[in-house]
Amino acid sequence: MSSTRIDAVAGRPATASSFLHRMRLPAATVLVGCAGAALVLAVDPTSDGGFPLPPCPIKLLTGLDCPGCGGTRMLFSLLHADLPAAWHYNALAVLLLPLLAWSWIAWAAGRLGTALPTWTRWRGTPHVLLAVTAAWVVLRNTVPALRV
Secondary structure (H helix, E strand, O other): OOOOOOOOOOOEEEOOHHHHHHHHHHHHHHHHHHHHHHHHHHHOOOOOOOOOOOOOOHHHHHHOOOOOHHHHHHHHHHHHHHHHHHHHOOOHHHHHHHHHHHHHHHHHHOOOOOOOOHHHHHOOHHHHHHHHHHHHHHHHOOOHHHOO
C-alpha cells in the first residue's frame, strides 16, 4: 500500500510546489487584504483631522449614501474592535464580511480539490443580494440615524 498522496485536482502525486502553485492566488488576496487593512489602520478615516478620503461619486452627484458609503470607516472601527461604530458606519458591510470570508475559504478549498458549499452558488443569491442592497440604500437614506 503506497503512502503517496494524490493531488485531487490534477490526479498526480501531490508536491509542495503544486500546493504552493494552487494557493498563490488565495495567498495573494490575503496579502492584499492585509496591506489594505494596515493602510486603514495607519490613517484615521473616522476623524476630521485624519486622512482625507476621496468623496464617493454617488454621494457627490446625488447627495445620497451608496451601499458602500462608510465602508472604510467601518473597517477602521472593526480593526479597533468597535462593533457599534462599525455597525453605524455600514451595517450591510458588517453583515456581508462573514459571507465574504466563507466565499474565500470555499474558493481556496476548491483550488485544492475540495468542493465546499458556498452561498454564491445558490439560485436566489443575486436576487436576494439585490433586494437587500436596495432595501439598505432606501433605509440609510430615509432614516436619519442610519446616515453617515
